[in-house]
Amino acid sequence: MNFIEIENNPGKVKISGIPLLEYPVFLSEMDELFKDESNHCLTYFAYSLSDRFKFICCIGCDETGSIRIFSHDQEKKDGINIESLTKKHFQFHLFEREIHENLGVNFEGHPWLKPVRYPFDRADHRRIMNNYPFYSINGEELHEVGVGPIHAGIIEPGYFRFICNGEKVLHLEIQLGYQHRGLEHLMVSKKSLLQKTLLSESIAGDTVIGHSLCHAGLMEIMAGINVSDQLNLERIIALELERIAIHIGDTAALCTDIAYQFGQVVNEALRTIVINTMQFWCGNRFGKGFIRPGGSNYPLDADTIRKILDNLKEVEERYLQMTGRLFSMPSVLSRFEGVGKVTYAQVSMIGAVGMAARSSGLKRDVRGSHPFPCFKDTPYDPVILHKGDVLSRVLLRKMELEKSIALIRDLIGLIQKQQDAFPVLKPTYRLNLDPGTLAISLVEGWRGEICHTCITDDNGNLMHYKVKDPSFHNWMALALAVRGQEISDFPLCNKSYNLSYCGHDL
Amino acid sequence: MPIREFNIFRRHKLQFIPDLRAVELTPLFRGRPVISKEITPDEESRIINLCPTRAIQSTPTCIDLGRCVFCKECQFALPDKIRFTNDYKIAANSREGLIVSAGEDKPIRLDQVIIRKEIRSYFKHALKLRQVSAAGDNSAEMELNAAGNVNFDMGRYGIEFVASPRHSDGIMITGPISENMSEALQICYDAIPFPKLIILCGTDAISGGVFADSPAIDRSFLEKTHVDLYIPGNPPHPLTIINGLLDLLGR
Numbered sequence: 075m076n077f078i079e080i081e082n083n084p085g086k087v088k089i090s091g092i093p094l095l096e097y098p099v100f101l102s103e104m105d106e107l108f109k110d111e112s113n114h115c116l117t118y119f120a121y122s123l124s125d126r127f128k129f130i131c132c133i134g135c136d137e138t139g140s141i142r143i144f145s146h147d148q149e150k151k152d153g154i155n156i157e158s159l160t161k162k163h164f165q166f167h168l169f170e171r172e173i174h175e176n177l178g179v180n181f182e183g184h185p186w187l188k189p190v191r192y193p194f195d196r197a198d199h200r201r202i203m204n205n206y207p208f209y210s211i212n213g214e215e216l217h218e219v220g221v222g223p224i225h226a227g228i229i230e231p232g233y234f235r236f237i238c239n240g241e242k243v244l245h246l247e248i249q250l251g252y253q254h255r256g257l258e259h260l261m262v263s264k265k266s267l268l269q270k271t272l273l274s275e276s277i278a279g280d281t282v283i284g285h286s287l288c289h290a291g292l293m294e295i296m297a298g299i300n301v302s303d304q305l306n307l308e309r310i311i312a313l314e315l316e317r318i319a320i321h322i323g324d325t326a327a328l329c330t331d332i333a334y335q336f337g338q339v340v341n342e343a344l345r346t347i348v349i350n351t352m353q354f355w356c357g358n359r360f361g362k363g364f365i366r367p368g369g370s371n372y373p374l375d376a377d378t379i380r381k382i383l384d385n386l387k388e389v390e391e392r393y394l395q396m397t398g399r400l401f402s403m404p405s406v407l408s409r410f411e412g413v414g415k416v417t418y419a420q421v422s423m424i425g426a427v428g429m430a431a432r433s434s435g436l437k438r439d440v441r442g443s444h445p446f447p448c449f450k451d452t453p454y455d456p457v458i459l460h461k462g463d464v465l466s467r468v469l470l471r472k473m474e475l476e477k478s479i480a481l482i483r484d485l486i487g488l489i490q491k492q493q494d495a496f497p498v499l500k501p502t503y504r505l506n507l508d509p510g511t512l513a514i515s516l517v518e519g520w521r522g523e524i525c526h527t528c529i530t531d532d533n534g535n536l537m538h539y540k541v542k543d544p545s546f547h548n549w550m551a552l553a554l555a556v557r558g559q560e561i562s563d564f565p566l567c568n569k570s571y572n573l574s575y576c577g578h579d580l
Numbered sequence: 581m582p583i584r585e586f587n588i589f590r591r592h593k594l595q596f597i598p599d600l601r602a603v604e605l606t607p608l609f610r611g612r613p614v615i616s617k618e619i620t621p622d623e624e625s626r627i628i629n630l631c632p633t634r635a636i637q638s639t640p641t642c643i644d645l646g647r648c649v650f651c652k653e654c655q656f657a658l659p660d661k662i663r664f665t666n667d668y669k670i671a672a673n674s675r676e677g678l679i680v681s682a683g684e685d686k687p688i689r690l691d692q693v694i695i696r697k698e699i700r701s702y703f704k705h706a707l708k709l710r711q712v713s714a715a716g717d718n719s720a721e722m723e724l725n726a727a728g729n730v731n732f733d734m735g736r737y738g739i740e741f742v743a744s745p746r747h748s749d750g751i752m753i754t755g756p757i758s759e760n761m762s763e764a765l766q767i768c769y770d771a772i773p774f775p776k777l778i779i780l781c782g783t784d785a786i787s788g789g790v791f792a793d794s795p796a797i798d799r800s801f802l803e804k805t806h807v808d809l810y811i812p813g814n815p816p817h818p819l820t821i822i823n824g825l826l827d828l829l830g831r
Contacts, residue, residue, distance in 0.1 A: 192760055194796040203760050223764050226743035228711045228724045231761055252761045253715045256796030269632040272649055272790045279719025279815065323722075336585060339730040343595040346731050350606075357608035357664075360719050362814060363651050371656055372608075392591055399584050500656075576717050579760075 076103050080141040083444040084295040084515035086508065089529065092130075092145045097156055100131075100146045108163050112136040114425045114438070116516065116525045118169035120177055121538040126150055127177055132514055132527065136443045141514060148179065158184035165425025168546060175201075191251035191579045195259065206249045208235050215239055219561060223252045230575035234564075241560050246553045253579035261528075261539035267293065267367060267503040274526075275362050277541055278577035283309075283316040284519025285541075285577075286365035288526045291446060292515040293367045296530065297505035301368060305498045306448040307485050308374045311382070312352070312364055314478040317520040318386075319348040321471040321478075322393060324572050328468055329400070331566045332409040340396045344389050351385045354378065366501030373498040379486055390479050397472050410465035414555035414567035417462055421551060428522015430548040430571060433470045434462035440518035452484060467570040509534040521545060521574065543577030595730045600822050605666045609817070610650040612667040613643050617683035619661045627654040627662070633783075633790060645670055645678040645688075645812040646786040671811045671824025678786070678810055690827045698775045699808065700830045703749050706738035707829060709779070710748035710772065714765050715797065716755030720782035720815035724752065727818040734822050737831060745769075750777025750808070754815075756784045756791040759798040766801055779809040781821065786810050 076099060078092050095103065107113045116132040131144040148154050158181035159166040170181045172190045178197030181187060186209075189201050210218070216239055223231035231252040237245040260273055274289035275282050287309055294301060322345040329337030349359040356364040356372040364372055400406055416426075421434040431438040439456035441449050457473045459466040507530050517524045522544030529538040548571060555567045597603060605611070619641050628636050631654060635647035643654075655662045672678045673690045680688075713721050727734045728741065742748050745768050757765065769776070780802075783789040791797055811824045 194759060203763070223761070224712055224768055228713070228721050228741055230713045230716065230718055230721065231764065252758065252764065253713075253755075254758050254760050254796050255715050255756060255791045256794040257791075259796075260791065260794055266632060268630070268651070268653060269790065272632050272651060276717045276784075276790055279717030280722060282719070336588075339595070340588060340592050342726075342729040343592065343731060346595075346726070346729070353609060354606045355608075357606070357610045357652070358650075358814075359723075359817070360815065362649075362719070363610070371652070392588075395588055395591065399588060402584075574718065576715065579715075579758075 077142045077144045080143065080514065081139070083139075083141070083440070083446050084291040084513060085141060086295050086511050086513035087143060089510050089512050092143055092512070095144060095146045097146050097148075100144060101157060101159065103144060104159055104163060107133055107142070110135075111422055114427070115165050115169060116141065116514070116523070117527055117540055117542045118166060118173070119527070119540045120173045120179065121529065122150075122177065127154070127179065129173070130512065130527070130529075132525070134444060134516070136438050139443045139445070141444070143512070143514075154179045155182050156180070157182050160184050164423045165547070168550070189251065191254050193254055194256055203251065206233075208249075209237075209245065209247055211237055211244070216244070232575045236556075236561055236564070238561055241562065243556045243559055243561050243564070246556050246564075248549055248553055250549070250575060250578050253576040255576070255580065257580040258539050258541060261541075262536050267505060271366060275365075277580070278543060278574045279360060280320060280574065281316070281519045281521065281524070281543075281577065283312045283361045283365060284517050284524050285543075287313060288515045288517040288524045290365050290367045291517070292513050292526050292528055293505055293507070295515065296507040296511065296513045296528065298508065299368055299505070301447075302498060303448070304489065304492070305370055307489055308370065308498070309365060310448045311374070311482050311485050312355075312361055313517070313519075314482050315348060315352055315382070316361060317478050318389070318475055319345050319352070320520045320572075321475045322348060322389070324471055324569065325397065325400075325468065327569045327572070328464070328566065331569050332406060334400070334406055337396060337400050340392070344393055344396075347385050347389050351382055354381050367505065368502035369499035371501060374489065379490070382482065383486065386479050386482060390476070393472075393475065401469070407465065409566070410468055411463060413464045413563050414559060414570060415461070415463045416551050416555050418460070420554050421462070424550045424554070425547050426551050427547050428518070428544045429467060429470055429474075430522065430551045432456055433459050433466040435460040438523070440516045440523050444516050446515075446517060448485075452481070454481070464566055464570045507534045507536070519544065521572070522548065541580055543574050545573040545578045548573055549578065596733045597731055600732065600819060601826070603819055605668055605817070605819070607666055609666040609668065610652055610664040612645070612670050612688060613648075613655075613662060613664045613680055614685045615641055615643065615680065615682040616661040619658070619682055623658055623661060627657055630654060630657055633787070633792065640681045640683075642679050642681040644787075645680060645783075646675055646810060647783065647789070647792070648812065649783050649789055649814040668817050668820045669823045670813070670820055671809060671827065673809050673828065675810065678812055695828065696775070696808065699777065699828065702775065703777075704829050704831065707750070707825065708740055708742045708748045709750050709752045709777075710745045710768060711741050711752045711754070712765050712768050714753055714755040714761040714785075715758035715791070716782065716784060720754040720784070720813075723815045723818050724754070724781065724821065727821050732818045732822060734825075737822075737826065739822075739825055745771035746773070748772055750779060752779045752781050753785050754781045756788040756794070756797045757799050757801060759796055762798040762801055769801070769805070777808045778805055779811065780807055781811045782816055783812050783814050786812060789814065
């Protein structure tokens with residue numbers, strides 16, 4: 075066997091148990107794997123050992139739910155040149171760029187090994203924010219439009235450069251990195267688990283539950299502790315509440331972008347109800363402080379259950395009333411329909427995840443394919459739409475919201491049946507991690523698949539931590555969506571994805 | 581108004597909160613902490629070691645809200661000695677104003693003496709701000725957006741966020757200020773006409789928060805400028821933001 079397979083999510087393997095492949099063997103294994111479209115790259119990274127760089131590549135299968143881990147290594151020397159995977163399998167493009175930027179490894183045949191996020195510990199410090207090598211086309215009828223890094227609204231920074239023919243966008247290139255905070259470095263250098271947990275909550279402040287759940291799952295599997303079924307249920311309820319809140323907020327924002335102010339204000343007020351429910355439960359509207367390794371400080375009591383059920387009933391009725399109106403207005407539909415189209419072939423090629431994949435017909439949802447604890451017993455069938463335009467992405471939000479509300483009701487039903495049977499423990503910040511181990515954890519956040527990977531040394535200390543936000547795959551989908559569109563539709567396309575800047579920049 | 585909109589509106593009702601100064605937040609909301617006077621040296625050193633952002637200091641025991649990320653772990657460790665109240669009015673206009681010492685249980689107020697005179701004479705009835713997210717995690721940004729939404733409606737006081745620094749009276753910074761964002765922040769600040777305000781929104785912006793000792797951040801911008809308002813929180817609640825601004829403007 076040229077790889078090691080994990081059946082569970084989260085899961086772990088001994089580092090020594092991962093076969094170390096010759097690079098050409100690794101390449102041919104990838105060729106073989108990607109004949110099957112249901113495989114995609116979960117994460118591909120390299121880390122530095124004393125005399126060599128070790129590469130870890132994790133491939134997930136949407137159908138079987140397996141995670142296959144491959145590894146190869148390269149001796150440290152000046153000018154490492156290896157053949158690029160991106161030539162044949164485009165979804166590796168950003169992973170290879172990232173490795174190139176961090177460690178200076180050269181991938182021959184990669185279309186453009188441009189900087190990804192200008193990390194403070196990058197291999198080449200001559201590369202600076204101000205001289206990003208943008209693609210350009212010469213032509214008298216073309217012009218370029220630059221936007222950013224500071225945008226007109228209250229959002230995170232990033233730089234967009236369009237090449238336009240009149241009003242029509244030919245090409246969009248996105249330069250990120252402004253949000254880089256050295257997060258992966260801090261994950262290793264900070265000693266206390268509480269600090270790491272807080273960092274995981276700040277990876278993306280709009281996906282607090284998603285990222286901190288992924289991190290907590292990773293630490294728990296590393297330390298070999300099991301949490302109670304009750305706690306798993308509570309965590310999923312929080313995860314789905316987060317999804318509901320954001321989906322409503324996004325519906326509001328999309329109404330703003332098509333100048334339908336009534337839809338905006340109604341949805342904004344509904345989002346407030348959902349995040350205030352989270353605040354009632356744990357004291358923070360975004361769920362900060364809720365997910366803790368090994369236990370919880372905010373067990374779900376009868377009052378909170380009642381509050382969640384009441385508020386969801388109210389929100390569901392009003393949201394469906396509002397979207398019923400929204401989707402029946404010709405003037406709204408004409409702004410959503412057919413705009414920002416991304417095809418199945420494109421999302422499959424770039425390895426898109428989450429809503430970006432599901433709105434273009436690609437069935438990719440960790441809740442269904444790699445069920446994390448609790449989803450194991452309640453199978454989840456993801457919502458799939460096929461058109462891949464803005465309308466699909468709005469409709470998908472509405473349909474997922476209905477599913478999430480139904481799911482929360484089911485889970486609360488389970489909890490009410492077995493109350494007191496599974497006590498929720500207090501969190502623990504003293505965990506002994508397995509030495510020499512690699513662990514991987516996947517969570518379906520509201521944007522899509524979140525993947526955290528960590529590696530411990532022989533003493534059980536963290537030596538490498540890798541975070542992959544779904545936006546890492548999906549920014550490319552936005553760049554494809556605006557091709558051939560009016561540049562004035564960019565805000566609409568952008569909002570329909572609502573990708574994370576800080577989740578990408580780390 | 582078409583009949584279907586009318587039906588939605590009838591259900592939706594008026595959403596704005598009439599008095600933003602008198603809202604009572606849910607009991608679990610983590611706002612201004614109260615530390616008991618009876619805290620022992622042993623207990624004190626326990627929570628100093630526990631605090632993830634070194635927000636707790638000694639003699640007298642105090643919590644610096646500019647560093648605190650409101651994780652409440654110190655209260656879980658010493659439930660009889662520390663209590664986070666649901667008092668959300670925690671903005672201050674000096675770093676010292678954010679420090680809550682043992683035995684204190686009084687509202688946090690702005691130091692009236694150090695408020696620059698031009699702030700109230702120019703901006704009392706209309707304040708336009710440019711927001712810059714400098715490696716903020718998007719939670720404080722979302723709360724700033726929420727401050728202007730239909731529930732909180734900050735616009736009723738003439739406080740708004742504008743698209744250009746040229747149109748603004750000051751800058752509202754979120755995030756610990758990454759090295760990669762430091763130049764853009766400086767350019768934006770330079771483009772704002774005098775007199776201009778600086779407001780730091782969120783614990784990340786005030787002290788760096790959990791990112792305080794990251795090698796990827798560069799906070800030198802703050803060394804050469806005067807900060808007019810500190811709004812702590814992780815992220816700050818819209819009510820904390822609005823009440824802080826109203827206090828600064830003397831409304």
